Amino acid sequence: xxxxxxxxxxxxxxxxxxxxxxxxxxxxxxxxxxxxxxxxxxxxxxxxxxxxxxxxxxxxxxxxxxxxxxxxxxxxxxxxxxxxxxxxxxxxxxxxxxxxxxxxxxxxxxxxxxxxxxxxxxx
Numbered sequence: 001x002x003x004x005x006x007x008x009x010x011x012x013x014x015x016x017x018x019x020x021x022x023x024x025x026x027x028x029x030x031x032x033x034x035x036x037x038x039x040x041x042x043x044x045x046x047x048x049x050x051x052x053x054x055x056x057x058x059x060x061x062x063x064x065x066x067x068x069x070x071x072x073x074x075x076x077x078x079x080x081x082x083x084x085x086x087x088x089x090x091x092x093x094x095x096x097x098x099x100x101x102x103x104x105x106x107x108x109x110x111x112x113x114x115x116x117x118x119x120x121x122x123x
Contacts, residue, residue, distance in 0.1 A: 002026045002112040004096045009117030017084045020117060022096030029077040033102050035110065036070060036081045038092035038119075045095065045107035049081060052102060059103065086121045093118050 008020040024032065035050035049060045049070040058070055067086075072079040079096065096114040097107070104110065 002032065002098050004098060004112055004114035006094065006096045006114045006117040009094060009119045011120045011122065012086055013123060014086060014088060014121055016086050016121075017082070018086060018119060019080055019082045020094055020096075020119070022079045022114060024077045024079070024096075024098060027098075030074055031100065032098045033100065033104075034070075034072060034079045035097045035099075036068075036079075037095045037097055037107055037110075038090075039095065039116075040092045046092075047105040047107065048094070050102075050104075051079060057102075059105075061105070083119075086119075088121045091119060091121045 003025045005023045012018045030053040036048040037045045038048055039045040047061050051058045051070045051072050055071055067084050069082040093116040095116045097110040098112040099110045
């Protein structure tokens with residue numbers, strides 16, 4: 001069993017930046033592909049980015065690449081998502097996810113999830 005705990009959400013103004021963190025436990029961290037998703041009420045959970053065991057192994061939602069950067073610290077069992085030039089449409093609950101596969105963007109194919117952290121982009 002993998003436990004994931006997100007933190008770092010909050011209110012940020014349009015154009016601002018925010019970094020979310022996710023702490024993982026329960027399994028060898030470097031075995032896991034880690035990811036961020038986001039969801040707004042009434043919509044499907046949307047893929048944001050994922051990272052393999054090395055920081056060079058990443059893939060992103062095309063619409064977010066360039067503004068969002070995913071990274072991981074294997075020594076701390078943590079992943080991060082740095083979000084810049086935030087827009088009101090980035091407002092969502094952001095979820096950390098983990099699994100053993102690679103290249104998967106569908107939320108339904110990820111096994112482990114955190115509880116989510118709310119990000120609100122507004123004046």
